[in-house]
Amino acid sequence: MPKFMDIHDGFVGVTQEQFEAAHALDLAIQAEEGVSFDQAWLDPKTGKAFCLATGPTLAAVERIHQRAGHPAGQTFELAIEV
Amino acid sequence: MPKFMDIHDGFVGVTQEQFEAAHALDLAIQAEEGVSFDQAWLDPKTGKAFCLATGPTLAAVERIHQRAGHPAGQTFELAIEV
Numbered sequence A, B: 001m002p003k004f005m006d007i008h009d010g011f012v013g014v015t016q017e018q019f020e021a022a023h024a025l026d027l028a029i030q031a032e033e034g035v036s037f038d039q040a041w042l043d044p045k046t047g048k049a050f051c052l053a054t055g056p057t058l059a060a061v062e063r064i065h066q067r068a069g070h071p072a073g074q075t076f077e078l079a080i081e082v
Helices: A016-033 A058-067 B016-033 B058-067
Strands: A003-008 A036-043 A048-054 A074-077 B003-008 B036-043 B048-054 B074-077
Touching: A003 A058, A003 B036, A016 A036, A016 A048, A016 A058, A036 B003, A058 A074, B003 B058, B016 B036, B016 B048, B016 B058, B058 B074
Parallel strands: none
Antiparallel strands: A003 A048, A003 A074, A036 A048, B003 B048, B003 B074, B036 B048
8 A cells, every 4th residue: 555754834842742642633533544644753843743654545644634633734655665 | 862854855756776776875874973764755756755864963864965965955853753
């Protein structure tokens, strides 16, 4: 299944607990679209977050984030990996 | 050791082999700065690449990419991870 990276902005000052809570909202509904959010990282100073996911399509990954209340600014399909 | 994500632009149409060759240039010199580039992903359609690294400082990570000939457009320290 394809792999995707998405980028979020605006998470300045978000704590570990808050980030885990936001991520949990994705995990709770991801199976409905066949998506799996595997890892997520945050730089709380700049507010930039990255999520690594697998899923059937880019649109499916974006729909989960939208429904969870934190749409991604940008999503990329990672056709190449090393 | 802190973890970092950097973003590169301009890798449109780059192949798996070319991406591996670019990554190998980082791996060849990363120990000189105590850096480890652990994973890298590329969307060859948009040319956007992501590198996940550990290292002593953000500046050390950036120096390796600069010396390898592909400076990152942006680098973020990932203080929070889930």
